[in-house]
Amino acid sequence: MKVRDHKNNENSKDGSYVGVGIAIGVALGAALKNIPIGIALGVAVGSAMDGSRNRSSRKKK
Numbered sequence: 001m002k003v004r005d006h007k008n009n010e011n012s013k014d015g016s017y018v019g020v021g022i023a024i025g026v027a028l029g030a031a032l033k034n035i036p037i038g039i040a041l042g043v044a045v046g047s048a049m050d051g052s053r054n055r056s057s058r059k060k061k
Contacts, residue, residue: 017053021046 025042029035 014054015050017050018043018046021049 021042021044022039023042025038025040025045026035027038028041029038032038
């Protein structure tokens with residue numbers, strides 16, 4: 001059985017911005033007293049940031 005090394009694997013960070021976006025969205029949602037909208041905005045922003053990071057890393061290869 002082969003053990004994968006995640007330290008050098010760029011794909012191991014996939015979705016990390018989505019988590020950050022959700023955390024920020026929850027904080028904004030709590031401040032605005034509308035958590036579901038905050039979560040939705042956080043997921044959208046995090047996904048956009050993650051997608052742009054993946055696109056730029058593909059161009060470098």
